[in-house]
Amino acid sequence: MIVKNRITIDRAFREQLRRARLDTVDDVLNCHGDSLAAWSRTSDTIRFEPGDGSSTLYIKRYHYPKWRHRVRAMFRGTFFKQSRARSEFRTLSLMRQLGIQAVRPVAYGERRIGHFVRSCFLITEGVPDCMALSSFIKQFGEHRGSAKAIRLRREILSALARQIRHMHDAGFVHRELFWRNVLIRALPDDRFEFYFVDASVGRRIRLAPRRHESIVGDLAALGAVAPHFCSKADQLRFLLEYLDADTLSKDNRDWLRRVQARSDRLRPAELERIRRGAFFDSPVSESLELA
Numbered sequence: 001m002i003v004k005n006r007i008t009i010d011r012a013f014r015e016q017l018r019r020a021r022l023d024t025v026d027d028v029l030n031c032h033g034d035s036l037a038a039w040s041r042t043s044d045t046i047r048f049e050p051g052d053g054s055s056t057l058y059i060k061r062y063h064y065p066k067w068r069h070r071v072r073a074m075f076r077g078t079f080f081k082q083s084r085a086r087s088e089f090r091t092l093s094l095m096r097q098l099g100i101q102a103v104r105p106v107a108y109g110e111r112r113i114g115h116f117v118r119s120c121f122l123i124t125e126g127v128p129d130c131m132a133l134s135s136f137i138k139q140f141g142e143h144r145g146s147a148k149a150i151r152l153r154r155e156i157l158s159a160l161a162r163q164i165r166h167m168h169d170a171g172f173v174h175r176e177l178f179w180r181n182v183l184i185r186a187l188p189d190d191r192f193e194f195y196f197v198d199a200s201v202g203r204r205i206r207l208a209p210r211r212h213e214s215i216v217g218d219l220a221a222l223g224a225v226a227p228h229f230c231s232k233a234d235q236l237r238f239l240l241e242y243l244d245a246d247t248l249s250k251d252n253r254d255w256l257r258r259v260q261a262r263s264d265r266l267r268p269a270e271l272e273r274i275r276r277g278a279f280f281d282s283p284v285s286e287s288l289e290l291a
Helices: 011-019 025-030 067-078 084-097 133-143 147-169 208-222 232-243 250-280
Strands: 003-009 035-040 043-048 057-063 105-113 116-125 130-132 182-187 191-196
Touching: 003 011, 003 025, 011 105, 025 057, 025 105, 025 116, 057 084, 084 105, 084 116, 130 133, 133 182, 133 250, 147 191, 147 208, 147 232, 208 250, 232 250
Parallel strands: none
Antiparallel strands: 003 105, 035 043, 043 057, 057 116, 105 116, 130 182, 182 191
């Protein structure tokens, strides 16, 4: 079968990728980067520091080394439609157009054998002084009893709730809204902001009933591991801020039970992901110190 390579680059980054020798599919697939940020049997994410003062880049690569992997991907729509990398590039671009703080997509590429995807990749621009919320919260727990930690925890939960409410008010649902897919960054005066990643299955849903069901899934994913790191008061504070309410109504309580039931099903697998991902955790930067 014929091997086909394709790469699409945001115009603003073409010169940077050319200088970094990341402007061809071969170059990106063969790049070792400066550090490994995540890894699984069929994917990896590397951090690339250009060294010329330009933006840090993250390269996420998906591999389908055996035919069974390619056939499985085919049944997920990659045969005639988008690869996972291309889908995420477009989704992140849409989120940013809607005013949602997602990481900036720089480029995507594919290597196909015939119509079958052999490898694909997404390049995104790094956000300075950010780390995954899952990594941050684990380290945050070591200081949770201090007065500063209590104050910051409340600000973190309120800011995150407002940002997710804004995303849902825009009609967009992430559909993989786990802590590992949210980046946190400290701002001056003990404030925080968040950036969303790994949104390949996210979409804008215009019909309210369908969007409502996906919102339940978003909040269930976000709450999957919350009981292991946040108090019940913390979780309630988050929900009230998200709902922009002072108390939970009966309808809200019924809705919350659905969220909690789904969270319970997601919890074991998500805790295991956090445990395995601990190898790649970075220490809290000076801007995020809690003590």
